[in-house]
Amino acid sequence: MKNDLSAYRWHRNGITLRPQTNADWVHFFNNYFDSERRFNFYSEAEGPECERSAEERFATFLAKSREKGNMDLAAEDAEGNVVGSLDLYAVDKRHGTFQIAVAVCDGHTGKGYAKTMMSILLDYCFGELRLNKLNARVMEGNEASKRLHLSLGCKEEGVHREMYFHGGRYIDEYFYGLTKADWEQRK
Secondary structure, eight states: OOOOOTTOTTEETTEEEEEOOGGGHHHHGGGGGOHHHHHHHHSSOOOOOOHHHHHHHHHHHHHHHHHTTOEEEEEEOTTSOEEEEEEEEEEETTTTEEEEEEEEOTTOTTSSHHHHHHHHHHHHHHHTSOOOEEEEEEETTOHHHHHHHHHTTOEEEEEEEEEEEETTEEEEEEEEEEEHHHHHHHO
16 A cells, blocks of 8 residues: 655655665666766766775765765655655755755656755755755756756856866856745745
């Protein structure tokens, strides 16, 4: 029997968020082979990965992330397939700021999952954690992330010119912000 998720905070529009586990490395392994996606997510060029090193790297990432107090979530569709991930990090409770990294797995892009995932986590951050501002970084050329953040109501706040060297050239990093008041007004 399926659970009734209609009132569950971590479920919306057929997407359910849950904590990531060490076993989730397999869902994100194919993304290791998309260098542009990995650069946009981590802002670094990574070396090649095999299954064993990817599994170890993921376990290390989760352990270090938990030590820092971050929240790492997997997103599942209605059939229980992992379709993406969210990382809530850089939470500054004193100033009320935070950052979210979002990624959608191969074969699941363009379906609105990222916006649903972000909306669930933003409601939690603004409503339950009483945080006040999302700070987002978007690499030059990552048009999907730019569109996502603008669709959520983020405002472009600035740019660090020639911040990263990638693909044989220097690229800019754009900054977006979303306040709790902006989010509540949008809803």
